[in-house]
Amino acid sequence: MKHSILICAGSLRKDSYNKNLAKHSQRILEDMGYQTTYLDLSEYTIPLYNQDLEQDGIPSDVTKLQLLWSQHSRYIIASPEYNGSISGVLKNVIDWMSRPNPALPQGASCFKGKLAGIMATSPGRLGGLRGLRHVREILSTLGTIVLPGDRAFGSASQILPVDGDIDPVTEETLRNLLLEWTDSMQKWYL
Ligand SMILES: Cc1cc2nc3c(=O)[nH]c(=O)nc-3n(C[C@H](O)[C@H](O)[C@H](O)COP(=O)(O)O)c2cc1C
Secondary structure (H helix, E strand, O other), X not given: OOOOEEEEEOOOOOOOHXXXXXXXXXXXXXXXXXXXXXXXHHHOOOOOOOHHHHHHOOOHHHHHHHHHHHOOOEEXXXXXXXXXXXXXXXXXXXXXXXXXXOOOOOOOOXXXXXXXXXXXXXXXXXXXXXXXXXXXXXXXXXXXXXXXXXXXXOOHHHHOOOOOOOOHHHHHHHXXXXXXXXXXXXXXXX
């Protein structure tokens, strides 16, 4: 059975390179016969995490995100690197989603027991590789098995232009990476 894969970028920006990378990943995965869900975080209103807010009730868009995320046992994140680490947007969303919510079906979880691949892109040479260490650590702490092969694509403006074609070498690298990850995702039946 081929599992449906959730794909999400850790950026809200309209012309985000990471969104672009996520969308190319979606295209390639669908070519390979996978069902996918592309999640655009800018379509949700997620406040900065505040425990007082949580005590008043989980915001409705957080619940929507949790419901969507919990329906997928496999996910891929394209995360921008901010100051050598995870983007604040992504960390905030992960923090909210990690909270218990009575609106979720019993036993449902966003991260625990899931399989994930993580990647990044940035206009810089290293492509956001340093941030991925932190993304991996956070997701692992939450119980996701993060597959090996973190990949960072440098020089984003040249290889992943928002209004142009993806560079062919990047396309090939991305396809191989997705093949590797989906192969592992198929072998693990979680
Ligand atoms: C606050 C801030 C910190 C950043 N830190 C880094 C960094 O550590 N490494 C890096 O490669 N790019 C860094 N950048 C540049 C981002 O990689 C660039 O803005 C990128 O386009 C963001 O991802 P997006 O296009 O998906 O929105 C930083 C940008 C901002 C606004």
